[in-house]
Amino acid sequence: MSEPRLDVRKTYKLYIGGGFVRSESGRCLPARNPSGRLLDNFCQASRKDLRDAVAAARGAGEGWAKRSPYLRGQILYRAAEMLENRASAMTEEIARSTGVAAAQARAEVNLAIDRLVYFAGWTDKFTQVFGAVNPVASSHFNFTIPEPTGVVAVLAPDEPSLLALVSLAAPVILTGNSAVVIASERFPLPALSLAEIVATSDLPGGVINILAGKRGELLAHIADHLDINAVVNAVAGAEQALQSGTAINLKRYAARNLSAEEWFTDAGQDPYWIGDTVEYKTVWHPIGL
Amino acid sequence: MNATLSYPVRPGSIREAVPTVDQVTIEERAADFTKRSIKTSAKLAGLKMVVSMIDLTTLEGKDTPGRIAYLCRKALRPIEAKYEVPSCGAVCVYPNMVRYARRFLGDNSPVRVASVATGFPSGQYPLRTKLEETRRATGDGADEIDMVMDRGAFLAGDHGRVSDEIGAIKGACGEAHLKVILETGELVTYDNVRLASQLAMEAGADFIKTSTGKVQPAATLPVTLVMLEAIRDYFFATGVRIGMKPAGGIRTAKQSLAYLVMVKETLGDDWLTPELFRIGASTLLNDVLMQIVKTVEGNYQSADYFSLS
Numbered sequence: 001m002s003e004p005r006l007d008v009r010k011t012y013k014l015y016i017g018g019g020f021v022r023s024e025s026g027r028c029l030p031a032r033n034p035s036g037r038l039l040d041n042f043c044q045a046s047r048k049d050l051r052d053a054v055a056a057a058r059g060a061g062e063g064w065a066k067r068s069p070y071l072r073g074q075i076l077y078r079a080a081e082m083l084e085n086r087a088s089a090m091t092e093e094i095a096r097s098t099g100v101a102a103a104q105a106r107a108e109v110n111l112a113i114d115r116l117v118y119f120a121g122w123t124d125k126f127t128q129v130f131g132a133v134n135p136v137a138s139s140h141f142n143f144t145i146p147e148p149t150g151v152v153a154v155l156a157p158d159e160p161s162l163l164a165l166v167s168l169a170a171p172v173i174l175t176g177n178s179a180v181v182i183a184s185e186r187f188p189l190p191a192l193s194l195a196e197i198v199a200t201s202d203l204p205g206g207v208i209n210i211l212a213g214k215r216g217e218l219l220a221h222i223a224d225h226l227d228i229n230a231v232v233n234a235v236a237g238a239e240q241a242l243q244s245g246t247a248i249n250l251k252r253y254a255a256r257n258l259s260a261e262e263w264f265t266d267a268g269q270d271p272y273w274i275g276d277t278v279e280y281k282t283v284w285h286p287i288g289l
Numbered sequence: 290m291n292a293t294l295s296y297p298v299r300p301g302s303i304r305e306a307v308p309t310v311d312q313v314t315i316e317e318r319a320a321d322f323t324k325r326s327i328k329t330s331a332k333l334a335g336l337k338m339v340v341s342m343i344d345l346t347t348l349e350g351k352d353t354p355g356r357i358a359y360l361c362r363k364a365l366r367p368i369e370a371k372y373e374v375p376s377c378g379a380v381c382v383y384p385n386m387v388r389y390a391r392r393f394l395g396d397n398s399p400v401r402v403a404s405v406a407t408g409f410p411s412g413q414y415p416l417r418t419k420l421e422e423t424r425r426a427t428g429d430g431a432d433e434i435d436m437v438m439d440r441g442a443f444l445a446g447d448h449g450r451v452s453d454e455i456g457a458i459k460g461a462c463g464e465a466h467l468k469v470i471l472e473t474g475e476l477v478t479y480d481n482v483r484l485a486s487q488l489a490m491e492a493g494a495d496f497i498k499t500s501t502g503k504v505q506p507a508a509t510l511p512v513t514l515v516m517l518e519a520i521r522d523y524f525f526a527t528g529v530r531i532g533m534k535p536a537g538g539i540r541t542a543k544q545s546l547a548y549l550v551m552v553k554e555t556l557g558d559d560w561l562t563p564e565l566f567r568i569g570a571s572t573l574l575n576d577v578l579m580q581i582v583k584t585v586e587g588n589y590q591s592a593d594y595f596s597l598s
Contacts, residue, residue: 221589245588249591
């Protein structure tokens with residue numbers, strides 16, 4: 001005699017400042033799998049959501065950069081733990097979104113977890129490895145240290161929806177930057193699910209903000225937003241729209257031109273990416289006077 | 290009929306003359322003012338008006354003559370001339386800093402010098418020293434005195450003393466305008482805010498002001514609305530225009546526009562002038578400037594490109 005049960009369908013929200021918000025614009029988009037079946041709806045970020053995300057990132061950045069490198073590493077490792085804990089749910093999310101086999105989706109999740117652990121290890125090492133003590137011809141102790149550049153916009157490619165996002169964002173935030181990530185336009189659900197996992201890790205709200213929607217709408221506003229210090233772009237075809245605006249305040253611009261397959265190789269785990277979103281500070285310290 | 294009230298009301302007392310405030314209505318009405326859509330040219334005009342109404346404030350123990358000079362410079366010209374932004378209404382400083390502000394601004398400055406006085410922020414000092422402070426501040430060149438009301442006496446029901454003290458300070462002000470700070474965050478109820486507004490206006494205030502900025506909550510929309518309505522009714526009764534100054538807690542351009550909307554819809558265009566409406570703030574100015582530049586240039590701005598507040 002049991003009645004048919006009505007599905008409780010979810011509308012995925014944007015992740016801004018550690019909270020889940022509907023778009024300021026009130027807009028939603030349907031997420032569909034490759035064969036066109038409706039999976040769920042998700043909120044479509046507007047330029048004002050971008051503005052809010054940048055403000056949240058700016059607010060969170062100072063406190064995040066002041067945490068000890070060791071603690072930042074612990075927190076990133078904890079995020080990996082949380083993802084591991086929900087690996088099967090994330091596998092299911094990728095599989096139903098992109099239509100790939102469960103085994104392949106699971107491989108992507110595993111690799112994403114491993115990348116997080118890998119970059120977690122870099123938090124207390126990048127200063128030594130990328131910094132330097134410089135020989136100078138005067139009685140100075142001269143050294144160069146990398147410091148976080150500030151707020152970084154990250155444009156994730158359509159595929160692989162989870163792995164590329166993690167591989168792009170981890171080297172940005174590990175140094176103490178905060179990030180505004182624009183998720184895969186074609187398959188946004190894994191990124192928005194990742195937000196729900198990140199929210200339960202110890203990462204302070206605002207260090208990572210995840211927006212979804214139509215990338216094209218946001219590109220110009222990312223490019224000319226003066227409070228964004230750097231752009232990391234892995235989306236083919238977005239360069240033109242980004243480059244005209246980034247000149248306004250000389251944002252750092254880093255391109256990650258990888259094919260969908262290359263994200264699964266070592267090319268997607270490049271420690272030199274860390275150096276693209278830091279500022280090098282050189283100090284002349286008088287000695288022997 | 291008076292027997293049903295919880296406190297005794299003397300016939301003819303000010304308590305009897307002042308209406309009570311309906312909390313639900315006031316808060317609903319105040320929330321409504323945040324829902325107006327003000328865009329493009331109207332927004333730009335509103336934001337520039339806000340700048341002209343700001344009492345740019347620094348009230349810290351670490352204030353120095355150099356900091357005051359910086360504040361005055363910023364109040365005189367908040368941003369490059371190309372944005373056509375007016376000067377701020379005034380700078381608001383501690384009594385000891387008045388002379389430095391006056392020296393920097395000179396005698397014919399568009400920016401006025403306001404000084405807090407009378408034992409700011411608590412007001413728990415003898416009247417004699419309060420009068421001395423007021424005379425010194427005006428003697429050093431203050432155009433406006435922001436006095437704190439004696440909340441202790443008010444809450445104890447000693448309205449006569451509160452009133453007499455405001456009157457005495459008004460006398461000591463001479464030419465200077467008197468703003469009376471009610472410190473609404475300590476007055477507990479809207480009825481008390483309304484009553485204190487009436488007391489201050491009758492005792493000689495030129496302006497009534499919400500807060501010192503040292504107590505939370507400071508200025509809120511509902512509390513300001515209660516005071517604006519008191520000003521409106523006082524105007525209907527006497528024909529005298531009293532000014533309003535919300536202070537403390539107004540940090541964003543959006544908030545400040547909501548206040549302008551409230552003033553316009555409660556008191557009308559006559560009050561939309563720095564002569565009758567001011568906003569006491571320190572960090573608000575930069576947010577307003579950022580919004581002005583954003584509206585003109587079209588892109589979102591960064592605090593990195595604005596002078597410190």
